[in-house]
Amino acid sequence: MKNPCHGPYAAVALTAALFSVLLMVNSLWIPLKAELAQRLIERSWSETAAGDAASQPWPWADTRPAAVLSVPAHGIRQFVLEGNSPRNLAFGPTFADGTTNGRDMIISGHRDTHFSFLASLRAGDLIGIQTRQSKQWFEVSDMEVVDSRRRVLLIEPGLQRVSLVTCYPFDSPTSGGPLRYVVTAIPLKRRSPSSG
Amino acid sequence: MRRQASIRDQLEADAWRNHPNFSRRFKRITNFTGRKSLNWRDRALLIITAVLLLLLIVRVETSRADDSGGAFWGLEFQGAAGSGRAVALDTDIRVEVTGLTARINVIQAFQNSGREWEEAVYRYPLPEGSAVDRMQLHVGQRVLEGEIREKEEARRQYQQARSSGKVASLVEQERINQFQTRLANIEPGEEIRVSISFLARVDYRDGSFGLSIPMTFTPRWEGGGSAAESLESAGFANAQSPLIMPLSDIDDHRLSIEVDLQTGMSLSSIESRYHDVDIHPSLQGYRIFLADPDTRSDRVFELNWTPEFGSEPVSTLSTFDGGDAVYAMLLLAPPLAELIAPQPREVVFIIDTSGSMEGTSLVQAKAALLLGLEFLGQDDHFNLIRFSSGSRALFTESMPAYPSYLEEAADFIADLSASGGTVMAPALGMAMNLPEQPGLLRQIVFVTDGSVGNEHELLLKIGEDLRDSRLFTISIGSAPNTWFMRKSAEIGRGSHLHIGRLAEVEERISRLWARIENPAIQNICVDWGMDAEFYPEVVPDLYAGEPLWLFARLPREPLQVSICGELEGRYWEMESRQIPGQGNSDLATLWARSKIDALEDSRIFGQDPEAVRHDILTLALEFGVLTQYTSLVAIDRTPSRPDGAALNRAEIASLLPAGSGLASGFSQTATGWPAQLILAFLALLTATGMLLYLPSSRVRPAGGARSPMTSSLP
Numbered sequence: 067m068k069n070p071c072h073g074p075y076a077a078v079a080l081t082a083a084l085f086s087v088l089l090m091v092n093s094l095w096i097p098l099k100a101e102l103a104q105r106l107i108e109r110s111w112s113e114t115a116a117g118d119a120a121s122q123p124w125p126w127a128d129t130r131p132a133a134v135l136s137v138p139a140h141g142i143r144q145f146v147l148e149g150n151s152p153r154n155l156a157f158g159p160t161f162a163d164g165t166t167n168g169r170d171m172i173i174s175g176h177r178d179t180h181f182s183f184l185a186s187l188r189a190g191d192l193i194g195i196q197t198r199q200s201k202q203w204f205e206v207s208d209m210e211v212v213d214s215r216r217r218v219l220l221i222e223p224g225l226q227r228v229s230l231v232t233c234y235p236f237d238s239p240t241s242g243g244p245l246r247y248v249v250t251a252i253p254l255k256r257r258s259p260s261s262g
Numbered sequence: 263m264r265r266q267a268s269i270r271d272q273l274e275a276d277a278w279r280n281h282p283n284f285s286r287r288f289k290r291i292t293n294f295t296g297r298k299s300l301n302w303r304d305r306a307l308l309i310i311t312a313v314l315l316l317l318l319i320v321r322v323e324t325s326r327a328d329d330s331g332g333a334f335w336g337l338e339f340q341g342a343a344g345s346g347r348a349v350a351l352d353t354d355i356r357v358e359v360t361g362l363t364a365r366i367n368v369i370q371a372f373q374n375s376g377r378e379w380e381e382a383v384y385r386y387p388l389p390e391g392s393a394v395d396r397m398q399l400h401v402g403q404r405v406l407e408g409e410i411r412e413k414e415e416a417r418r419q420y421q422q423a424r425s426s427g428k429v430a431s432l433v434e435q436e437r438i439n440q441f442q443t444r445l446a447n448i449e450p451g452e453e454i455r456v457s458i459s460f461l462a463r464v465d466y467r468d469g470s471f472g473l474s475i476p477m478t479f480t481p482r483w484e485g486g487g488s489a490a491e492s493l494e495s496a497g498f499a500n501a502q503s504p505l506i507m508p509l510s511d512i513d514d515h516r517l518s519i520e521v522d523l524q525t526g527m528s529l530s531s532i533e534s535r536y537h538d539v540d541i542h543p544s545l546q547g548y549r550i551f552l553a554d555p556d557t558r559s560d561r562v563f564e565l566n567w568t569p570e571f572g573s574e575p576v577s578t579l580s581t582f583d584g585g586d587a588v589y590a591m592l593l594l595a596p597p598l599a600e601l602i603a604p605q606p607r608e609v610v611f612i613i614d615t616s617g618s619m620e621g622t623s624l625v626q627a628k629a630a631l632l633l634g635l636e637f638l639g640q641d642d643h644f645n646l647i648r649f650s651s652g653s654r655a656l657f658t659e660s661m662p663a664y665p666s667y668l669e670e671a672a673d674f675i676a677d678l679s680a681s682g683g684t685v686m687a688p689a690l691g692m693a694m695n696l697p698e699q700p701g702l703l704r705q706i707v708f709v710t711d712g713s714v715g716n717e718h719e720l721l722l723k724i725g726e727d728l729r730d731s732r733l734f735t736i737s738i739g740s741a742p743n744t745w746f747m748r749k750s751a752e753i754g755r756g757s758h759l760h761i762g763r764l765a766e767v768e769e770r771i772s773r774l775w776a777r778i779e780n781p782a783i784q785n786i787c788v789d790w791g792m793d794a795e796f797y798p799e800v801v802p803d804l805y806a807g808e809p810l811w812l813f814a815r816l817p818r819e820p821l822q823v824s825i826c827g828e829l830e831g832r833y834w835e836m837e838s839r840q841i842p843g844q845g846n847s848d849l850a851t852l853w854a855r856s857k858i859d860a861l862e863d864s865r866i867f868g869q870d871p872e873a874v875r876h877d878i879l880t881l882a883l884e885f886g887v888l889t890q891y892t893s894l895v896a897i898d899r900t901p902s903r904p905d906g907a908a909l910n911r912a913e914i915a916s917l918l919p920a921g922s923g924l925a926s927g928f929s930q931t932a933t934g935w936p937a938q939l940i941l942a943f944l945a946l947l948t949a950t951g952m953l954l955y956l957p958s959s960r961v962r963p964a965g966g967a968r969s970p971m972t973s974s975l976p
Contacts (some may be wrong), residue, residue: 093942
């Protein structure tokens with residue numbers, strides 16, 4: 067004896083279950099991809115440093131690492147990519163276009179993957195930027211929450227500075243909000259990184 | 263019981279309104295359970311589940327859309343510029359069009375409404391190929407004339423004046439198409455006007471003349487400078503400038519435009535593309551004003567005028583006697599398209615399918631290619647090459663445009679998808695080294711979003727390997743490297759086209775296809791009747807609908823210039839008509855500007871940068887042109903800021919087109935995966951709840967699980 071209402075009812079329930087599984091895979095894949103990509107990029111970075119100019123993080127990659135971002139106080143070492151596209155942001159922090167030249171740098175990252183550590187950065191924390199040519203140390207000087215609908219970031223090619231940008235607030239589970247958290251760091255003057 | 267029924271009615275009505283399909287299913291359930299009426303709580307649960315599922319679907323869809331990169335990220339701005347600070351800014355633009363050149367005066371008024379002495383900094387975009395040569399500073403009743411100086415020296419003078427409290431202004435070229443103005447020591451309450459003047463060439467394409475003046479805010483598809491043109495602009499790293507500019511107080515920026523149009527032709531129409539204008543006839547032409555006095559400087563001003571049929575441009579020569587030399591501008595007008603029959607050619611399409619092309623760019627490119635196939639003639643040959651990390655050609659050797667091959671090509675285009683890197687060189691090499699088709703002119707059409715890093719290497723390769731082929735470049739998307747694309751088309755004696763909006767693809771590409779379908783006049787030589795130094799040195803092919811401009815320096819006044827070339831393999835010749843009295847000293851400036859461009863290009867082909875710098879500097883100082891090595895500086899002789907008053911630095915946000923690299927918008931910097939995960943758990947919870955809760959309680963299916971929860975149900 068079959069209950070006639072069982073069929074459609076169970077179907078709805080099973081669909082919900084299926085969606086749940088798909089969504090779970092879909093959402094967990096994001097932090098996993100973020101982590102995995104960094105590992106692959108690290109390999110490519112060291113291969114390039116060893117002289118293999120054609121080394122790609124993965125064969126179909128359309129970006130390459132431009133710098134290593136390190137924050138010793140929080141045990142952070144991340145590879146910053148060229149090209150500020152959402153596709154690249156999934157793999158790592160990215161340079162805003164035109165700021166890869168090692169002067170006035172703007173680096174964006176996802177609040178809920180790579181740049182979650184921004185919440186714990188404090189004034190005076192040290193930030194290291196290692197490009198293929200050199201390594202520079204910066205000191206966090208300013209943290210600010212801005213509304214991206216009302217403001218833009220100015221690039222001053224004459225200034226040396228680095229700004230880390232991520233979404234705000236940090237604990238918001240959804241994406242797409244207008245607020246951004248901007249951490250600005252200026253070059254470290256006459257102090258060795260170890261003393262900081 | 264009545265109450266239960268009313269709830270059911272309401273629920274049913276709701277469901278019907280929200281989702282007809284669902285409601286049908288719902289009704290069937292109620293029919294089946296007619297006697298043993300379903301508990302209202304179950305129905306509520308059903309509806310909640312359905313709504314939740316719908317939400318989930320929407321959620322997954324939006325997260326996909328976010329991933330695709332279809333939206334624009336990175337360099338962007340979100341509104342018109344405003345100071346939000348003590349300095350306000352009005353812009354007044356006066357344009358004089360004389361024949362084929364335009365002198366544009368940009369007058370900007372600063373009012374220091376604050377209480378501090380201010381230094382103002384702002385940036386202004388330029389039309390391509392324009393020459394900045396004058397700057398005036400109006401302080402009260404005085405007018406200070408700007409002078410061209412070597413960049414470092416100008417900077418020194420400015421800084422000296424700034425620290426000694428004098429009113430001073432400095433105009434520097436930051437990039438090829440942008441300049442930056444600094445203004446020091448604006449007294450509180452005082453108004454200072456800076457007038458910057460530059461020359462631009464009037465554009466002519468497909469029967470209509472045009473002039474476009476970028477405003478402080480330009481729609482990004484108009485293109486501007488690019489990363490490749492980045493020039494060092496260091497030296498002002500002294501101040502802690504604010505990183506973030508507020509975008510507000512749009513009302514502070516008023517714009518007025520006045521165009522004095524003297525074309526020397528009778529016109530059939532005058533159009534302004536983005537602004538409402540009033541047009542008044544004047545003695546020698548027309549005067550054009552903005553209709554709305556409250557116009558904001560937030561989009562490009564574009565004016566087009568079309569000559570009446572029969573008064574299309576003919577090759578004309580205008581000259582200016584500069585004393586020691588004569589400067590000439592020669593307009594080469596192409597023969598009318600109707601007069602020449604198409605000749606067979608070989609077209610090689612190259613399409614970029616790298617990851618950055620994903621989304622709208624690839625859609626645009628595909629549409630462009632399909633249109634290109636339609637324009638192929640019976641006797642034409644063609645081939646297709648796609649590239650990303652690797653490159654692949656459709657045919658090993660170009661094939662005739664027969665229906666079967668065209669079909670194959672259409673399939674090839676339809677199958678294109680974007681992924682991988684942007685490795686252009688092998689694809690270009692492949693196209694340039696395809697087996698030659700005897701008697702056919704090879705046209706290579708290169709479609710890309712142009713994000714390349716090794717421009718110089720590529721340009722060198724094009725210069726060396728292209729031989730008799732012609733290269734046309736089409737850049738698409740929001741921030742392509744237009745400089746590289748334009749330059750490579752120039753070297754390849756073709757032309758460059760930039761398409762930013764999907765809606766423009768069909769119209770603009772059709773014109774390009776139509777233009778290159780007809781044979782061009784090739785191997786053009788110009789006989790000035792004497793030794794002449796003219797630019798561009800390599801004269802491009804002359805296509806129907808697209809005239810060419812040459813600027814020359816001659817030892818004496820030419821009587822007539824004859825132009826020869828080849829049209830379909832036959833010798834072709836024409837003579838220019840001289841327009842008396844049209845030239846003025848602007849011709850000398852424009853000649854210098856084109857020579858400077860040529861010098862800058864020579865650096866790509868291995869000229870010693872120091873020698874090039876020296877040549878450009880000499881030329882720029884002689885002709886008074888702003889370049890990357892020279893700046894305009896104006897200094898008031900009398901100090902205006904009393905000793906001890908501090909100088910604040912205000913920045914006036916002048917927002918630039920995307921790709922200009924001077925301001926950056928914000929990326930979407932959250933993936934939202936935690937929210938997805940929460941939703942996933944919610945869905946799982948609901949599903950589990952439903953499976954345990956219902957309807958097995960009434961009639962349990964064989965082997966069905968029975969939980970404590972279900973047993974507690976009525």
